[in-house]
Amino acid sequence: MGLECCGHDHAEGSPEAAWINPCLCGSPKTQAAFARLEADISRREALGGSAAVLGMFAGFGLAPSFARAQTPGRPTVLTNLAFFDGNAAKMHTGREIVVEGGRITAIVGAGQGPQDAVRIDCGGHSVTPGLIDCHWHATLVSVSQIAALTQDIALVHLIAGQEAGATLMRGFTTVRDTGGPVFGLKMAVDRNILAGPRIFPSGAMISQTSGHGDFRFLNTLPRMDSDPADYTERTGVAAIADGEAEVLRRTREQLMKGASQIKIMAGGGVSSLYDPLDTAQFLEEEMRAAVRAAADWGTYVCSHVYTSEGIQRALRAGVRSIEHGQLADDATIRMMKAEGAWWSIQPFLADEDANPKTDPVQIAKQEQVSIGTVRAFEKGRAEGVKMAFGTDILMNPGGSRSQGRQLAKLTRFMSPFDALRMATGAAGELLAMSGERAPYPGKLGVIAPGALADLLVWDGDPAKSLDFMGDPDANLKLVMKGGRVFKEAL
Incomplete structure (x- = not known):
């Protein structure tokens, strides 16, 4: 042989x-x-397939690393703590939090938790619900604008996977994704292929031609009916729609993919070059088409918009959540209150944490928004509008590290407890508007029996300040999501 x-x-x-x-x-x-x-x-x-994929992702540093999984058949008890429940402006003491099956099952007196439980001694530290960012772009947060518009989408997704784990380690256990191709990332997180927050996906942001979601370059115009979709449309970043029929089609496509809410663009924006900030976008009947299609699926529409005209048009069409809105006048703010709409607002202050801009047009728009931000917070709170926290860190490599620091900035306008509620209990109420389209059954943003067990242990006192949230590496001692401990440094 x-x-x-x-x-x-x-x-x-x-x-x-x-x-x-x-x-x-x-x-x-x-x-x-x-x-x-x-x-x-x-x-x-x-x-099985999931484990094989998990091994593949480990090579990229994306696989989840559980510090402690919940012991099957045994509850977990957090003890020796003070906690903020997500709503009441106080710290509860002398209590223990019982977790079982991924949920909080009871809150009992000190020493009264189940004797057979796995006990986590919190060392007298503060416990809060997992934080919620109501305006996040999981696939677009950590890439530059030119990379988002031109690079291989696989690279964008891998960067998003890495960023998802970092987001969780900052204490943000849930995000409402308000535009981008996030469905695959959400499935990977939900299947424990990689670590990351719970994701409430909008899918592609729906925009009119020339609207804030139209990222095409001018040399691609005019677009004819027979022309193929633009890169951002093919990859699920945006969906361009003109007329009621097209808006219906694009809305229904996102719902088919699994959107928990729909995102439309109802006015000009900062990041785009070709739509002035003061423009109103989408006719009222076009927006109403998106609202009706979403309502048929038991969910709602949120809308990017800054100006009074755009906000009022969106409210008349039935939009339930106004994203940004920093240029609203008094009458418009009162209309938001009367309609029971949510104001998903961000601390856009043109400071060191602002999304970087180099084009003079973008810089001018950014400065205009920052001027309106202070007034928006003051007037919105004075009128009693329902407000939830978001950051909208977008196309800003490295900028996501400011996520907790931006939450702490809200104490410029309100007490630390009120600010924290915007990112916990209030944010959870906004997420609940997705109804049956909510991907995670159960209450979020609160520490209460029956709520999902998303819990954080901090070295800091929310009764005095939230500054400690700006440095989660040093001050965030434990991260629990769904009863699983992803970080423990007690």
Whole structure:
């Protein structure tokens, strides 16, 4: 029998076979390596597809690392703590939080938790619900604008996967994604393929031609009916729609993909170059088409918009959540209150945490919004509008690290407890408007029996300040999401 490998054939015992070794496929070491590979493949097949994918993602540093999973059949008890429940402006003491099956099952007196429980001593630290960012772009947060519009979408998704884990480690256990191709990332997180927050996805942001979601370059115009979709449309960043029929189609496509709410663009924006900030976008009947399609699926529409005209038009069409809105006048703010709409607002203050802009047009628009931000917070609170926290960190590599710091900035306008409620209990109420389209059944943003067990342990006192949230590496001692501990440094 000859030795055949890589096209060569040498008789056993021949002089050539003694010294010529074109490849090592037949060597004992190689055969042993093959055996190990085959055993590993069989093991992966036995573990199932998710485990195999998990191993693949581990090579990119994206696989989740649980500090402690909940022991099956045994509750977990957090003890020796003071906690903010997400609503009441106080810290509760002398209590223990019981977690079982991914939910908070009871809040009991100190020492009264189940005796067979796994106990986590919080060392007297503060406990809060997991934080919620109501205006987040999970796939667009950590790439530059030019990268988002031109790079291979696989790279964008891998960066998003890495950022998802960092978001969770900052204490944001839930985000409402207000535009971008996030459905795959959400599935990967939900299946424990990688670590990240719960995601309430909007899918592609729906925009009119020339609207804030139209990122096409001018040299691509005019667009004809037979032309293929633009890169941002093909990849799910945006969906351009003109007329009621097209708005219905694009809305229904996002619902088909699994959107928990719909995002439309009802006015000009800062990041785009070609739509002035003062423009109203989408006719009222076009917006109403999106609202009706969403209502048929038991959910709602949120709308990017800054100006009074755009906000009022959106409210008349039935939009339930105003995103940004910093240029609203008094009458418009009162209309938001009367309609029971939510104001998803961000601390756009043109400071060191602002999304970087180099174009003079963008810079001018950014400054205009920052001027309106202070007044918007003051007037909105004075009128009693329902407000929830978001950051809208967008196309800003490295900027996501400011997420907790931006929450702390709200104490410029309100007490630390009121600010924290905007990112916990109030934010959870906004998310609940998704109804049956909510991807995670159960209350979020609160520490209460029946709520999902998303809990954080902090070295800091929310009764005095939220500044400690700006440095989660040092001050965030425990991150629990759904009863699983992703970080423990107690």
